[in-house]
Amino acid sequence: MLEFKNVKKRYGGGKTVVSNLNLKIEKGEFVCFIGPSGCGKTTTMKMVNRLIHISEGSILVDGKNIKDQDPVELRRSIGYVIQQIGLMPHMTIKENIVLVGTLLKWSKEKKDARAKELLKLVGLPEEYLDKYPHELSGGQQQRIGVLRALAANPPLILMDEPFGALDPITRDSLQEEFKKLQKELDKTIVFVTHDMDEALKLGDRIVIMKDGEVVQADTPDEILRNPANEFVEEFLGKDRLIQGRPDVTTVGQIMEGSPVTVQTGTTLKSAISTMRDKHVDSLLVVDSNHVLKGFIDIEAINLNYKKANQVDDIMETDFISVSQDSLLRDTVHRILRRGVKYVPVIDNDQKLTGIVTRATLANLVYDTIWGDGMELAEAATATE
Incomplete structure (x- = not known):
């Protein structure tokens, strides 16, 4: 799909910014370029569309x-998303999305x-098509920027720190959304970032420069x-959990399989009884088919006990979840970024299969730090 052959870039004065780059990127591959400022990652990407x-x-x-290609035609055939988004403020969202289509003289x-x-x-309602960029949030505007890059159905999309200006929670959500979208549409992505967590989360391969x-x-x-x-080690950071336990990589390997739940339609009185019996301060709410619908906690019950009867009346439906195949490092990142106590694990049918808690992660960290030492101590005791 995309191949660099002995590519070099020198500026006036002879300064070499990219030196003898050889790399092949396959169709449908998500490749993240990362490195310190001035390493040549953005220059490499901009050479692809001849900017x-x-x-x-x-x-x-x-x-x-x-x-051998006309640069204008080349750029129209490659999607391009940047941090600044660059939506036309005088155009509606629809006009922004199909901007390339207008240049290609598509019919109305x-x-x-x-x-x-x-x-x-991206789950935005149709009425947004008639809005203008200033009427949308930063995250919504960035979604439109991504859609604009997808409009002409290009096989290749270049992205230069597209989520860098967003707040952490919006950024986390968009990363999840875009990775899923990329897999569904089978697009080849060249993605420049300065954030190693982002590269680890999104990339099929990471190119460190x-x-x-x-x-x-x-x-x-x-x-x-x-x-x-040593440079790569320092750039990664020595505190990354997965480095200590390369044998533990997915959520399914550490999740607890029997989270405490209540069914929709359960009374608050019964929910409180379950909390007391199970010694928990929150409950996951599932329907009769064990599909996860939301959660309740003791604080919500205290605030609403006198004006609500069932868990359905007060349950929180805005929650993050993961699958058993989700990478553990991504899940740790989401738990820390969102500040949540746990993350439910669901299957493809949205059915609850388990839970990952901060306590589980703490135990894993303990094993990572002390596991070998404890084994050595036991071995030493056994030989005395």
Whole structure:
């Protein structure tokens, strides 16, 4: 899909920003470029759509050399999303989404249909098409920026720190949303970021750069388990949980399989009784098919006990959840970022299968720090 062959970029005065880059990115692959400021990651990405010209070497998109293509036509065939979003303030959301379609002289019917189709992908209501950018939140505007890049159905999308200006919770939500969208649409993504957590969460492969050269290009797990050198180790950070326990990688390996629940329709009096019996201060609410619907806690009960009768009346339906296949490092990140005590685990049918709590994670950290030491101590005792 995308290949760099001996690519170099030098600026006036002979300064080399990218040096002899060789890399092949497969169709449908999500590749994150990361490294310190000035390492050449953004320059590398901008050479792909010829916003920056190559000094030496070649870049091939679907086997075609980009130097042989008209730069305007090339850019229209590649999606591009930046941190500043760049929505046209005088245009409606619909007009912004189908901007490339307008340049390609699509019919009004085709543009209307495409705008509606894309808006559904990110769960925004159709009436948003007639709004203007200033009427949307930062997260909503960034969603529209992503949709605009998808409008002409390009096989390749370039993204330059697209979520960098958003607050942590909105950013976390958009990362989840976009990763899922990318898999569904099978798009090839080149994603530049300065955030290692973001790269680990999103990338099928991570390309770590330093001084214009690729230091390591590999899967997140391989980089965490086998960093190429001391620079990569320092860049990753030595406090990453998964480094200490490479054998524990997914939620399914550590989740508790029997979270305390109540069914929809349960009275608050009965819910309180369950809390007392199980020694918990919150309950997950499921329906008769064990589909997760929300949660309640003791604080909500205290605030609403006199004016509500059932758990349905007071349960919180805005919650984060994960699957058994979710990477543990991502789940840890979400728990810490959201400040929650636990995360429910659900299957593809939204049925509750387990729970990951902070206590579970604390035990894992304890094992990571002390496991080998305890085993050594036991072994020493046994030989005395």
